[in-house]
Amino acid sequence: MRGIDRAECDVTALDATAVAFAGLDGLDLLVPAAGIAERHTAEETSDAEWDAVIAVNLTHVFRFCRDALPLLRRRRGCIVTIGSGWGMVAGPRAVSYAASKAAVVNLTRALAIDHGPEGIRVNCVCPGDTDTPMLHREAAQLGETIDASTRPLRRIGTPAEVAAAVAWLASDEASNVTGTTLVVDGGSLAGTA
């Protein structure tokens, strides 16, 4: 397993996939997970902020998936993208983030359709609020505290719970699952269907 962090590779750089995939002769699993969140309305969102969010949250996912395909073909590997509950529904002051994550959900489906015949499965995990630095930065940006009291499970999730969903989708147990989204949000979206 190889994890690429920001210090090693800016995923928005044009040579990012060359750096990330250097020396690999095949790939079992690609999880393009880098993301940024800016909590602004449309009028509060500058062109630069929009471009930055789309570059990290969407364009990098597209480029990493595209450039991983030759490596994935060699191992009948799979892709698990990271969407968000806000790729399924929108939320307040999250224009660029919600747009980017909805696009990731449909990018996932489009990839699954094109590459299913090659045995490459492509699925998306959509986390809800999860206890990571991103969630705390968002709360600080909004001047709010994190409140899980209205959610069915009455708590925010953990990174391990998101990782477990990714691991299941990548496993043979999910061998007939492709083009889908697995929501890991403690039931937050349950009342929105």
Ligand SMILES: NC(=O)c1ccc[n+]([C@@H]2O[C@H](COP(=O)([O-])OP(=O)(O)OC[C@H]3O[C@@H](n4cnc5c(N)ncnc54)[C@H](O)[C@@H]3O)[C@@H](O)[C@H]2O)c1
């Ligand atoms: N935390 C949540 O509540 C939540 C909810 C839904 C979806 N997500 C998604 O989960 C994924 C992981 O986010 P997280 O919560 O761990 O956030 P985080 O901010 O804690 O981690 C994001 C990671 O992305 C990396 N990153 C950002 N821009 C980068 C760049 N240009 N190049 C390389 N790396 C870059 C950061 O260095 C960091 O390691 C993201 O796609 C995020 O949108 C998180």
